[in-house]
Amino acid sequence: TQLLEQSPQFLSIQEGENLTVYCNSSSVFSSLQWYRQEPGEGPVLLVTVVTGGEVKKLKRLTFQFGDARKDSSLHITAAQPGDTGLYLCAGASGTYKYIFGTGTRLKVLA
Amino acid sequence: NAGVMQNPRHLVRRRGQEARLRCSPMKGHSHVYWYRQLPEEGLKFMVYLQKENIIDESGMPKERFSAEFPKEGPSILRIQQVVRGDSAAYFCASSPGLAGGWRETQYFGPGTRLLVL
Numbered sequence: 001t002q003l004l005e006q007s008p009q010f011l012s013i014q015e016g017e018n019l020t021v022y023c024n025s026s027s028v029f030s031s032l033q034w035y036r037q038e039p040g041e042g043p044v045l046l047v048t049v050v051t052g053g054e055v056k057k058l059k060r061l062t063f064q065f066g067d068a069r070k071d072s073s074l075h076i077t078a079a080q081p082g083d084t085g086l087y088l089c090a091g092a093s094g095t096y097k098y099i100f101g102t103g104t105r106l107k108v109l110a
Numbered sequence: 111n112a113g114v115m116q117n118p119r120h121l122v123r124r125r126g127q128e129a130r131l132r133c134s135p136m137k138g139h140s141h142v143y144w145y146r147q148l149p150e151e152g153l154k155f156m157v158y159l160q161k162e163n164i165i166d167e168s169g170m171p172k173e174r175f176s177a178e179f180p181k182e183g184p185s186i187l188r189i190q191q192v193v194r195g196d197s198a199a200y201f202c203a204s205s206p207g208l209a210g211g212w213r214e215t216q217y218f219g220p221g222t223r224l225l226v227l
């Protein structure tokens with residue numbers, strides 16, 4: 001069974017601080033996605049990484065896919081209250097199925 | 111462009127009743143996925159459908175749950191004889207069905223929150 005473990009589960013930080021969220025597995029994934037989900041809404045795709053070692057930047061967010069394609073990280077620089085939400089990683093399993101991680105709930109305090 | 115639409119947004123059922131959840135994919139999308147999310151957890155894959163075909167239902171409980179995506183109209187996730195353990199948020203996602211598989215972005219709807227009393 002493929003599992004994706006995210007850490008930390010909960011994170012509360014002050015506005016302006018930096019943070020890193022991790023997504024780890026013992027399985028290899030052909031691609032990995034990061035989503036942000038706000039209360040009462042569905043997940044919204046932030047990025048897809050495909051190549052081992054790949055780094056993608058989205059404004060203050062930096063995403064990295066591990067060389068072995070088993071893990072990924074999300075780094076947020078100078079966090080803002082608008083970054084508050086549930087961050088989910090999802091690994092492509094097989095042809096079309098995605099395995100979702102356990103989630104990291106981030107709260108950024110003004 | 112309208113996104114993925116789900117209704118109802120909230121559904122309350124008593125034990126033993128039936129729940130019908132509807133999903134209208136984005137315009138032009140022919141692939142639909144259903145996921146279930148329990149409180150404080152990630153999403154769990156349930157079923158993948160194309161128009162008039164169930165491609166993979168490996169995540170669906172063997173009993174009481176069924177899904178369809180007819181040629182016309184929305185996709186329906188049906189739960190018969192609901193139990194308290196069915197209480198969860200159910201999300202639908204759609205993709206164009208052009209590139210195929212994980213190469214396609216899945217766009218999620220806002221979800222239906224089912225509460226079984």
